[in-house]
Amino acid sequence: MIFGISEHEILSIVVTAILTIVTLMGSVIMAALMIPIERRLLGLWQDRYGPNRVGPFGSLQVVADMIKIFFKEDWIPPFADKAVFVIAPAIIMFTTLMAFAVIPFTESWTIANLNVGILFLLAMSSLGVYSVIFAGWSSDNKYALLGSMRTAAQMISYEVFMGLSLLGVVLLAGSFNLGDIVESQRGMWNVIPQFPAFVIFFIAGCAEIHRAPFDLPEAEQELTAGYHTEYSGMKFGMFFVGEYLGIVLISCLVTTLFFGGWLGPWLPGFVWFFLKAFFFMCFFILLRAATVRPRYDQLMAFGWKVLLPIALLNVAITGAIVVAQS
Amino acid sequence: MKNAAQNAFSATSSVLRTIGMTFMHSFRKRDTILYPEEKPYLPPRYRGRIVLTRDPDGAERCVACNLCSVACPVDCISVVKTEDETGRWYPETFRINFSRCIYCGYCEDACPTYAIQLTPDFEMGEFDRQNMVYEKSDLLISGVGKRPGYNFYRVAGMSVGGKDKGQAENEAEPVDIKTLLP
């Protein structure tokens, strides 16, 4: 007994701490690796090479970029609202990394086995909106403000569809706990009975992390760089890595919720999880290479007139079937 | 209703088709080439580094007429004329400032003797701007360039060392203006 805490508790605290650090490092490194992977894959799909000079197959390009970004001037515009300007990029990193806490990578590898895991994820992703909004507002730049206005509407709307699409999965598993949801997919992956939910979740996830077809908040052609127009140096780097962290997060979520997480024959659970998640990360990149950005009103109309009814129908039908079976 | 369903179907399938087509690009040949290791093919008439060529006989073609210098839109050619003892003109200095040259090829068009020619070579990067100024010794090559058989003085009706009027190719004897006889 030390300070009234038993050895057993200390051990569990230490294990959790190690798991946390490993998960944090793993996800951030994965996000950083996504940068060269994305550039190379985009090159492949656009019939060119992409960065291939620095290190083997251009894999050290990200290191070079990091060094560059570190030594860039970290400029805060004199007209900006300083405190908010500095907080904004930290929020996105914080919320995205927090969301990793509830993801079950394997049976035993979950940092926080919350029984409201899915809701926690939704909470974190809804807090992520602030990063973009505050960044846009505090920059005192009209393009940044336009970008953050778009984000506010886009993210709030698509969060609704995201949550609704998840309800089907929750109904099938009978639990908000992500581990239970993975276990409930032993017989059949959720993607088969819940295919509409999967599609909606994927689209909404894409919009939530404002990735390529839904990257209106930062649409380069119209808004220079959208909400992070005024950012530079490490703060910009945080937004940048935050976006890739978002990709990793959504891929992990799709894997967990619809593709049976760590379940799979022969290989160890973690490898299965990684392979499935990696597939979706690459799919995000393919989406970026293939799709065009919708107009803002089209985005909203698509969400509220197409995704919402489908998501509601999906919930109603799934609920009816679950009730009928029990 | 039917129209909406049709629209939805065609929109979805077009997006899916785009994704599929983009994915199929992974098996295509890449359009870019890895430049320093792999050189691009440049056609012979590519407009690159400028050279001064010579006659088939080995003499300089340039007659220092300054037409190229006049034609040059950015005024980057400077020629100073001199003569040898037989009256043949040639450039004393011939200087091209390649940091200004836009490789338009007007000088090649203007040259009456085919002396100045553009070649398919573009690797001329320098760290010091002054090194981009090429002197005559840098420009003059020992070959005939793109015009193998051409020799200006052999076809021009001008008397110059060793060749008198009327002796050039396809040139009639000069008319004797002192007589009326045909």
Place this chain on the structure above:
Amino acid sequence: METTFFIAGIVALAATLRTITCANPVHALLYLITSLLAVAIDFYALGAAFAATLEVVVYAGAVMVLFVFVVMMLNLNQETVTRERHWLRPKLWVGPSVFAAILLIAMVWSMTVGGAIGGIEGTPLSANAVGMALFGPYVLVVELAAFLLLAALVVAIHIGRDERNEARWKAEHGERETTQAGEQQ
């Protein structure tokens, strides 16, 4: 759990106080968000994880975003801040706060004496139980709330409709349909 509860509670109080006293509206909203998050943690410490996450999702994540959205549109500047400072003179807030303090004392007294305060055990309340309660004893309230929301939805759609826009859209759309039909023939 008790420590968590009190830390979060203190943060919530301080943040709320700053929300009121802050002259810059956006900073005030930031404090308000923090206060909501702290309250969510308090809920969690009390064992109501479901309520805690809903607090974050709905209040901090959606309602407050709309607040921020509107405040962002207001084109605030130094003038607003000075005006806000001006409005925060003690003369204006002493009266209401004295009454509020009396109310607070009354409430605390009734709760401590009346024994309405439970312990902070952190006994978890599952989402299942919440759902059961909502659709069991409280089903009428849920239905009423649903009615209210539906009414709000209908009103929002009605207000958001732009007749002119709709006519134009219909004209364009009708045109397209006829051309499509023409092509099909």
